[in-house]
Amino acid sequence: MAIGTLPVATQARLPWRARLSELLDRETFLGPAFITPAMILILLLVAYPFCMAVYFSLSNAFIGRPSQFIGFTNFVRLWDSDAFRQTFQNAFVFTSIAIAFKLVLGMILSLLLNEQLWFKRLIRGVVLLPWVIPTALSTLGWWWMFNSLYSVVNWTGIALGIMDPPGPNWLGQRYYAMAAVIIVNVWRGLPFFVITILAGLVAIPKDLYEAAESDGANAWYRFWYVTLPMLKPVLAIVVLFSTIFTFSDFNIVYVLTHGGPINSTHLFATYSRMIGLESGRIGEGAAVSLYLFPLLAFVVWFQLRFVRKQAY
């Protein structure tokens, strides 16, 4: 009621205040006014830098030196370099294997969590934990677990008789390093899959299962013909989102391997940082990260075209 009493005290300002409040009641004024701060932020700090990235990628920009337009030279030169080819291949290997694991394990885990359980809340809390902890810090923990001398992973493997002592040097051999990076990514990304799929599972109407059961469908058939088709939209969204975030991952590789050994775990983001900041070739670095763009554009297009249409 404070607003109602104010104009009485300041009679002289009444027309101005009345005009303002009338203006605020108009949707065609209030709407644009409310989105202005967000719009300015996005234009100045997202759209503008993005255009800069495009310009950089077409120039020979170098830290502290004026740049010249050189067309697609950066993209072509990158494509011809072994290190970038390796990065490109790594990104696809890393993303596809990690997503396959997250999808399968996420499906299994969410089916388990959908059962009658003791300590349901506690179990959910534990499952979700890797997702909330700062990735850079939890990856440090994994770094220590994969340490060449004191690896607890190897110690356990040897104790269980799965590995021959001394066990693999996880971060020093190329395939093992890639495996390590994938394991950490699966560990950290699994909760997102589980919680989203679980929400999808809960939303499936119970009578579908009852109908299938009365038709004599066993558990496997119920999963294949009821659960999976009903989950399709949710699975599509999860995979799309995760594709973007896994492809553009930075933290895990940076902390765990720095892209090594010999570029065998570099992803676009870590390679772009190495070229653009550590060697100072901003133009080339920007071109590396822009190789992410076609994928991003496809996912956005797909989401807008199919997924959002269903939601509204």
Place this chain on the structure above:
Amino acid sequence: MERRKLTRKIVMHLLLLPFLIFALFPFYHMTLTSLKQDRELYDRHAVPLLIKQGPTLEHYGKLLWETEFLTWTKNSLLVTVLATSVSVLIGTIAAYALARLKFFGVGAFGTGIFVTYLVPTSLLFLPLAQVINWLGIADSKWALVLTYPTFLVPFSTWLLMGYFRTVPKEVEECAMVDGATRIQALWRIVLPITIPGLVCAALFAFTLSWNEFIYALTFTSSSDQITASVGVTSELIRGDIYFWGQLMAGAVLGSVPIVILYVFFLDYYVSGLTAGAVK
């Protein structure tokens, strides 16, 4: 029948066990390492899964008093609290406009927000570093306060739009028929109903900015400006000798604020995680 149900339940728990161990083990091992004496830590014949020679707080003591860990944590807190409050405020009004008001360009702006939400930070850090240089806030925590809203605002707008849509239009219209202005109706009627959404947005914004790494690593480097994640991963690793006890103590302490929030607001995290993606 009852017995079969019980057996099934027990089997389900047994199947869950490997997943729970996978999720928890890194934290267990981190904490364990941070509490071990160096003598046991670097003994290659000791069992790494247990502490047998007595725990110690030595690593924590060194971390707190001999490094700048407390400064980094203070920076993290300052950046996170400021970026979160600004972003939730901007996100709230933008989401209200998108969910409730009809005006020119509302659809295009909604799409724009969604697209921005999907742009990964690793695509923008190079040009943003230039922008930061021009603004004269290079190597300063204020660069982070300025840039974190670029991913927090789209996220909270998107999340809150979903919540505003769940408030029936009639509630607001009733208040306006009774003589309240739109702003009053928003402030007194709509916002109180959407408090769970606001808590959720704030919680996620806090977590996302506390955990942010690539911008913090790129835009700041001086020991008195960096955040906890960057400090622990770059300043505690000097040369070839790693102080694993201290490093793990840093990783544990750097996660504590998030764990505390997490324990109290678990259900919000669950609902936010699904709403962020599915809506």
